[in-house]
Amino acid sequence: MSRDQKLAMHEYLDALLFDEKTPASQPESAPVAEKNTAELERLLAQATLREHEQAEAQAETETQARVQAEQAAVAKKQAEQQRLLELERQQEAEMAAQLEKQAEQAQGEALIDVPPPPVSNMENYKQGDFQALFFSVAGLKLAVPLKSLGGIHQWKEANTIFGKPDWYLGIMTNRDEKLNVVDTARWVMPEKYTPELAESINYQYLIMLGESQWGLACETLVTTESLSPEDVQWRKGEGSKRPWLAGVVREKMCAILDVDAMVDMLEKGLNSQD
Amino acid sequence: MIVWAIANQKGGVGKTTTTVSLGGMLAEKGKRVLLIDTDPHASLTYYFDIDGEDGSATLYDLFMHGKEVDKEQVTNVIQPTRFENLSVMPASMALATLDRKLGPQSGMGLLLRRVRKLLEDDFDFILIDVPPVLGVLMINALAAANRVIVPVQTEFLALKGLDRMMGTLDMVQDSKGLTHDITIVPTMYDRRTKASLEAYQELRRKHGKLVWNGMIPIDTKFRDASTAQTPISMYAKGSRGAFAYKGLLQVLLSQEASA
Ligand SMILES: Nc1ncnc2c1ncn2[C@@H]1O[C@H](COP(=O)(O)OP(=O)(O)OP(=O)(O)O)[C@@H](O)[C@H]1O
Ligand SMILES: [Mg+2]
Numbered sequence: 001m002s003r004d005q006k007l008a009m010h011e012y013l014d015a016l017l018f019d020e021k022t023p024a025s026q027p028e029s030a031p032v033a034e035k036n037t038a039e040l041e042r043l044l045a046q047a048t049l050r051e052h053e054q055a056e057a058q059a060e061t062e063t064q065a066r067v068q069a070e071q072a073a074v075a076k077k078q079a080e081q082q083r084l085l086e087l088e089r090q091q092e093a094e095m096a097a098q099l100e101k102q103a104e105q106a107q108g109e110a111l112i113d114v115p116p117p118p119v120s121n122m123e124n125y126k127q128g129d130f131q132a133l134f135f136s137v138a139g140l141k142l143a144v145p146l147k148s149l150g151g152i153h154q155w156k157e158a159n160t161i162f163g164k165p166d167w168y169l170g171i172m173t174n175r176d177e178k179l180n181v182v183d184t185a186r187w188v189m190p191e192k193y194t195p196e197l198a199e200s201i202n203y204q205y206l207i208m209l210g211e212s213q214w215g216l217a218c219e220t221l222v223t224t225e226s227l228s229p230e231d232v233q234w235r236k237g238e239g240s241k242r243p244w245l246a247g248v249v250r251e252k253m254c255a256i257l258d259v260d261a262m263v264d265m266l267e268k269g270l271n272s273q274d
Numbered sequence: 275m276i277v278w279a280i281a282n283q284k285g286g287v288g289k290t291t292t293t294v295s296l297g298g299m300l301a302e303k304g305k306r307v308l309l310i311d312t313d314p315h316a317s318l319t320y321y322f323d324i325d326g327e328d329g330s331a332t333l334y335d336l337f338m339h340g341k342e343v344d345k346e347q348v349t350n351v352i353q354p355t356r357f358e359n360l361s362v363m364p365a366s367m368a369l370a371t372l373d374r375k376l377g378p379q380s381g382m383g384l385l386l387r388r389v390r391k392l393l394e395d396d397f398d399f400i401l402i403d404v405p406p407v408l409g410v411l412m413i414n415a416l417a418a419a420n421r422v423i424v425p426v427q428t429e430f431l432a433l434k435g436l437d438r439m440m441g442t443l444d445m446v447q448d449s450k451g452l453t454h455d456i457t458i459v460p461t462m463y464d465r466r467t468k469a470s471l472e473a474y475q476e477l478r479r480k481h482g483k484l485v486w487n488g489m490i491p492i493d494t495k496f497r498d499a500s501t502a503q504t505p506i507s508m509y510a511k512g513s514r515g516a517f518a519y520k521g522l523l524q525v526l527l528s529q530e531a532s533a
Contacts, residue, residue, distance in 0.1 A: 009445055016383030016413050017452075128471065129489075224521055226488040228478075 122246045122258045126229045134222040134254060138185040138201050141254040142216075146224065148259035150208030153179065153215065165269055169217065172206060177213070180266070181206060184216045188255075188272050212263045232256060244272060275394050276530055279419035279454075281404035281412060283442065284435025288425040288461035290317045291496055291506075293403040295519040296423075296526070298505020301359035305398040308352065310363040310386070312415055313405035314370035319362060322355045323503050326366035334368040336389065341381050345392045357508065361397075373409045382410055386418035408442055416446050421455040421530070428463045428473040428489065436477075455533060456484050459522060463489035486525060490518045 125145055132143040158170035158181040167190070169181040185201055186193045206215035227249065234247040244265055246258035265274070280293045293309055301307045311318040312333060316326045326332045331351045336343050352361050376382050390400060402415040416422065422443060426436050436458070446452055458481055464470040477485050493515035499506040507516045 006445075010448075013383070013413065013446060015380050016410060017417060017446075018380045128465075129474070131488075223524060224517075228475075 122234075122260075125232075125246070126234060129226055129228045131224055131226050132249075132256065133207070133224050134252075135205070135207060135216075135218040136220050136222055137188070137203075137216075137218050138197055140185070140188065141222065141252060142184070142188075142218075143227075143249060143254050143256045144207060144209070144259060145256070148210050148257075150210050150212065150215075152221070153206040153208070155204045155206060155217070165271065167271055172215070179206060179208065179215045180213050182214060182216050182266065184218060186271075187216075190271055190273060209257075209263050209266075210259045212266075214263055214266045242272060275390065275397060275400065276421075277390055277400045277402070277419045278421045278423050278526075279402045279404055279415040280423045280425065281402075281415060281439065282424050282426065282435060283406050283408060283412075283438045284427075284432055285406040287406075287427045287432060287435070288459075288490065289406070290321065290403050291500075292423060292425045292459060292461070292490075292519075293318060293401050294321055294500075294505050295507065295516070296523055297360060297399070297401045298357065299507045299520060299523050300399050300401075301357055301505075302507060304359060306359050306361075306396065308361050308363060308393065308397045308400045310389075310400060310402045310415075311365035312369065312386075312411040313365055313403055314367050314411075315405070316365040316367070318403045319364040319366075321500060321503060322353075322360075322362050324353055324355075324362055324364045326364045330364075332364045332366040332368075334366050334372070337369075337372055337376070337382070337385060341385060341388065343385065343388060343392075348389050348392050349396075357505070360505075369405075369411060372411065376410060383413040383417050386414040390418045408438075412442070413446065416443070416454070417452060419454060420533075421457065421526075423457050423459060423526075425459045425461045425490075426477065428460045428470045428477070430469060430473055430476075433473060433476060433480075436481075440481075455529065457526060457529070458485045460485065460489040462492050464492045486522055488518060488521050488525070490522070491515065493518075 131146040133146055133149055134141060134143045136142070153172070153174055156172050156174075158172045160170040161168070164170075167183045167187040169183045172179045172181050185197065202219055203217040205218050205221060207218050208215045231249055231251070232247040233250055235242070235245055243261040244258055246256045246261075248255055265271075278296070280289045280296075282289060290313070297307050297309045309318060309322075310333065311326075319326045319332075330353070333351060336347065336351060339347050351363050353364060354361050386402070393400070400418075402419060404412050404415045424436065424439055426432050443454065443456065447454070458477065460474050460477060463474065474489060491514050493513055495510040495513040495515050496506060499509035502509050506513060506519065510516055
């Protein structure tokens with residue numbers, strides 16, 4: 001745009017957006033805490049002018065005012081955080097309900113971008129953008145590529161079977177299927193799995209791995225997001241110490257699962273560290 | 275109240291589709307939603323089977339009332355749809371004459387801002403479908419909104435149109451100190467074509483964090499939904515398109531919460 005054109009545009013905008021009473025640039029309402037602070041500051045300024053001699057008393061007021069302002073700011077921040085937390089929780093629940101419903105309705109078809117030729121190789125994900133489901137267990141965030149997601153089931157108590165590894169929670173029946181339930185927290189981080197941790201976990205869903213009968217217990221479904229290969233710090237392929245870990249999503253510090261490798265390990269009765 | 279303007283100076287990029295899809299989902303969540311059609315083509319108005327030319331009041335009438343428009347005049351223009359919580363302020367062709375009729379008359383860019391204020395207690399969300407033309411209607415939408423959502427078709431030529439839109443946003447922000455959050459939404463993404471992928475990467479490279487970390491795929495269900503005059507989330511819940519918009523909405527809501 002030439003200078004003249006720019007000038008003309010500015011004139012045009014200025015005219016359209018000009019308003020005597022409420023200049024557009026003025027915020028319509030300042031947050032309460034800010035208003036209070038401003039008011040305090042105004043009062044303070046007046047006091048300074050009038051009462052030179054009472055410097056000490058004024059310093060006192062000033063400190064109090066500052067303390068009050070700080071308290072107000074802290075309270076506001078806490079309220080805000082609380083609100084955010086609630087919103088997040090609410091959204092998580094909604095997302096979860098939706099994912100659940102879709103999984104149920106379309107038996108995975110809707111969740112999965114295109115009816116799956118099951119992707120049997122993590123390499124495929126390095127070729128282009130892909131969608132992943134993020135879920136969390138005991139504060140740990142994990143992700144599965146949607147194409148390797150076999151489905152999501154609502155949590156039901158599994159029937160315990162004895163003589164199996166401790167991370168194996170048993171069999172959950174869904175219609176005619178028998179699903180093997182993995183205690184994800186215990187499998188992924190056996191070293192951190194204390195009785196207290198165990199007590200705190202509240203499993204809600206079962207995330208099915210690919211075409212297998214293995215499912216990972218999870219607490220919350222966080223979101224689905226599109227990732228590009230550059231978003232992920234990929235693990236070096238063969239011979240890796242943790243074949244189930246395909247990589248880490250950089251910005252989120254969240255592990256992406258190599259579903260095939262994981263199923264392999266589960267079949268062999270191995271846990272993540274074996 | 276949260277106000278989003280869905281705008282791009284390029285036509286046919288998915289503005290109306292985005293407005294209807296997000297609006298539909300918000301209404302399903304129980305939010306009170308008003309969709310304002312500022313496009314003289316009135317595609318959003320027709321989407322909900324409302325006829326802007328049947329003599330009932332439209333947005334055009336509000337402009338004729340001028341800056342001092344009152345609450346009754348505003349509510350008189352709003353029509354319910356057959357979906358709960360979802361209302362429409364219809365457009366009519368006459369809107370196309372506004373620029374000529376009003377000229378850059380002082381303050382006429384602030385009419386929708388006034389409408390927003392008058393409706394503060396009546397709606398939780400206002401979504402404004404903006405015509406692809408820089409003019410008094412677009413300026414009104416930008417002055418009223420706290421966020422501008424810019425759908426961009428993932429195709430090379432569309433990126434040029436985006437530059438123009440970003441230039442306009444810059445200028446409006448300079449001119450009057452209006453600030454917006456901006457979310458660029460890649461649309462009509464065709465995973466099978468290299469062009470789509472390249473356009474997407476170019477977008478991310480150039481606009482970084484402003485670009486939503488996802489994309490709206492090409493989905494024929496959008497056309498079907500529009501034929502059925504129903505937002506996609508209610509028409510084809512399990513479709514890829516509905517799923518993608520759901521993801522977008524989630525991100526937008528969390529951004530609003532932290533804004
Ligand atoms: N993701 C999509 N996949 C397939 N078709 C789509 C998609 N998004 C929009 N469409 C279709 O593309 C056409 C243009 O979309 P839309 O009307 O939303 O664009 P617009 O930006 O509002 O256009 P205009 O500038 O003319 O107002 C419509 O027929 C719509 O149904
Ligand atoms: Mg349109």
